[in-house]
Amino acid sequence: MAPKAIKKIKPTTFLIIFFTINSLFNHFLSAAKHDHDHNHNHHNTFSRNRSSKELGLKREKLSHLHFYFHDVLSGKTPTAVKVAEAQMTNTSTTAFGKVLMMDDPLTVGPERSSKQVGSAQGIYASASQSEVGLLMVYNFVFTEGKYNGSTLSILGRNSVLSPVREMPIVGGSGLFRFARGYAQARTHNLDAKTLDAVVEYNVYVIHF
Ligand SMILES: *[C@@H]1O[C@H](CO)[C@@H](O)[C@H](O)[C@H]1NC(C)=O
Ligand SMILES: *[C@@H]1O[C@H](CO)[C@@H](O)[C@H](O)[C@H]1NC(C)=O
Ligand SMILES: *[C@@H]1O[C@H](CO)[C@@H](O)[C@H](O)[C@H]1NC(C)=O
Numbered sequence: 001m002a003p004k005a006i007k008k009i010k011p012t013t014f015l016i017i018f019f020t021i022n023s024l025f026n027h028f029l030s031a032a033k034h035d036h037d038h039n040h041n042h043h044n045t046f047s048r049n050r051s052s053k054e055l056g057l058k059r060e061k062l063s064h065l066h067f068y069f070h071d072v073l074s075g076k077t078p079t080a081v082k083v084a085e086a087q088m089t090n091t092s093t094t095a096f097g098k099v100l101m102m103d104d105p106l107t108v109g110p111e112r113s114s115k116q117v118g119s120a121q122g123i124y125a126s127a128s129q130s131e132v133g134l135l136m137v138y139n140f141v142f143t144e145g146k147y148n149g150s151t152l153s154i155l156g157r158n159s160v161l162s163p164v165r166e167m168p169i170v171g172g173s174g175l176f177r178f179a180r181g182y183a184q185a186r187t188h189n190l191d192a193k194t195l196d197a198v199v200e201y202n203v204y205v206i207h208f
Helices: 002-008 011-039
Strands: 061-071 080-084 099-107 116-126 134-142 151-158 165-173 180-190 197-207
Touching (some): 151 180
Antiparallel strands (some): 061 197, 099 116, 151 165, 165 180
């Protein structure tokens, strides 16, 4: 069957097929080369001018994210733990020098049982001697839908006793490449005994 079929193909048809395959092959080859050129610098080239289109970046947009942050210090499964403090921390009214590491869940509603959309991972430390003021250095790591795997990085000051605290978003990854913006935090619930807190977040972020 097969040899017969080949015999029936006219030389012109064969040539057309040959050139079609050949040009397709070249197309893929050059596309692959093009891709390579887009994503990597040439060897021994330190810096190049690039357009945002070349990097696949389209329109810049402003997103508003809303979620609740659960900081649990008490119980058998705390989400924030003390990792260091100074000798004088226990003499300071503001716990100056105390450093905690957190991996706090983020949920759509204020209840811990509501849908988790990510976590807040990083460090917070008491950085003020005159009032309770925290240095916050952490990442929002999202797991929800198209945001799964994307992150936002926060570096800011959190005066936890103020009704609204604003912290800058200094960057992001994945869907949040080139991110900048701010996060507003409001304490939703604070357990005076354990200091476990639920914090409402409104995040405004410009990204591509
Ligand atoms: C990049 O663009 C700047 C300003 O347009 C220009 O001065 C510079 O020479 C360019 N650099 C390269 C490596 O093309
Ligand atoms: C604070 O902690 C240190 C140990 O780091 C201890 O020697 C000191 O007695 C403590 N001071 C108070 C006021 O609890
Ligand atoms: C997020 O992505 C990871 C792999 O990168 C996958 O294992 C996980 O199921 C995804 N989660 C959701 C909620 O889509």
